Amino acid sequence: MKISTRTFPCVSRTQPCKRRFILRRCLVFDFDGTIADTLGEGLIIYNELAEKNGYNLINPDQLDNLRELDTNGLLKHLGVPKRKLPFHLATAMRRLRSRIEKLSLIEGVQDVLPLLRERSEQMGILSSNIPENIENFLEVHGIRDEFSFVSSIGKLSGKARHLRSIARTFSLAPGEIIYVGDEIRDLRAARKAKVEVIAVTWGLNSRRSLSRENPTFLIDQPSELLDIV
Structure with a gap:
C-alpha cells in the first residue's frame, strides 16, 4: 500500500x-x-475501452439499474472478464490523469x-x-x-x-x-x-x-x- x-x-x-x-x-x-x-469522465473512459475490446457499452439511461449492482454483477452485465480488470483499471487511471482538471x-x-x-x-x-x-x-x-x-x-x-x-x-x-x-x-x-x-x-x-x-x-x-x- x-x-x-x-x-x-x-x-x-x-x-x-x-x-x-x-x-x-x-x-x-x-x-x-x-x-x-468522476462518474461522467469514468463513463466516457469505460465506453472507449468497451468499444475497443468488444464489451457492452453503457448508455446514460442504464445508470439507475447499474447502480443496483455490486462489482461482480456489474462486470457480468458488461461482459468484462474479471481477469482483465487490473489491466483495464490501470489503463483507465492513466486516461483519467489527463482529465483531472475536468473533474x-x-x-x-x-x-x-x-x-x-x-x-x-x-x-x-x-x-x-x-x-x-x-x-x-x-x-x-x-x-x-x-x-x-x-x-x-x-x-x-x-x-x-x-x-x-x-x-x-x-x-x-x-x-x-x-x-x-x-x-x-x-x-x-x-x-x-x-x-x-x-x-x-x-x-x-x-x-x-x-x-x-x-x-x-x-x-x-x-x-x-x-x-x-
Missing part, C-alpha cells in the same frame, strides 16, 4: 469541545464518487472538510485510484492540506487489508476508524476490517443497494457527516 502523508496539528482527544460530538481518531474517505465526481468536487464536500478535520486526529483517503490522480485533484481544488495521508491500493479489491494497515500505521484499534464510501465494496471491506462505515448515496451505488448492506450510517448529503463525526 502506498501512503503519502502530510502532517498538521492534531486535535487532542482531551481538548474540550463546544459541540457534542465524538472525536474520531481517524476518518478515512474513499475518493471516486465520494469526494471527486468537480462533490457539491458540499469542501464546506465540511475543515470541520471534519478538527474532529479527527487523522483524516485521509483510501482509494483504488492512483496517487498522482488523487494528489493532483486535491491540489487543483485547494484541499490537499485537509488530509494527513493519501493511501492508494491500485486495484478494486483489498480495501479491508489496507484499512487494517492504516490502523497499524497510526496505532489505532479498528473501532477508532470510520470509513466513508459510496460503493457496496466499500461497505463490505469496512465490515471485514471491523470498522464503522458511512455509506453515501451521491456516488456509484444507489441508496437501496447500499441500505441492503446494513452500513453503520447512511447519508444523502455531505452536511450530514457533521451529525455523525
Whole structure:
C-alpha cells in the first residue's frame, strides 16, 4: 500500500469541545464518487475501452439499474472478464490523469472538510485510484492540506487489508476508524476490517443497494457527516 502523508496539528482527544460530538481518531474517505465526481469522465473512459475490446457499452439511461449492482454483477452485465480488470483499471487511471482538471468536487464536500478535520486526529483517503490522480485533484481544488495521508491500493479489491494497515500505521484499534464510501465494496471491506462505515448515496451505488448492506450510517448529503463525526 502506498501512503503519502502530510502532517498538521492534531486535535487532542482531551481538548474540550463546544459541540457534542465524538472525536474520531481517524476518518478515512474513499475518493471516486465520494469526494471527486468522476462518474461522467469514468463513463466516457469505460465506453472507449468497451468499444475497443468488444464489451457492452453503457448508455446514460442504464445508470439507475447499474447502480443496483455490486462489482461482480456489474462486470457480468458488461461482459468484462474479471481477469482483465487490473489491466483495464490501470489503463483507465492513466486516461483519467489527463482529465483531472475536468473533474468537480462533490457539491458540499469542501464546506465540511475543515470541520471534519478538527474532529479527527487523522483524516485521509483510501482509494483504488492512483496517487498522482488523487494528489493532483486535491491540489487543483485547494484541499490537499485537509488530509494527513493519501493511501492508494491500485486495484478494486483489498480495501479491508489496507484499512487494517492504516490502523497499524497510526496505532489505532479498528473501532477508532470510520470509513466513508459510496460503493457496496466499500461497505463490505469496512465490515471485514471491523470498522464503522458511512455509506453515501451521491456516488456509484444507489441508496437501496447500499441500505441492503446494513452500513453503520447512511447519508444523502455531505452536511450530514457533521451529525455523525
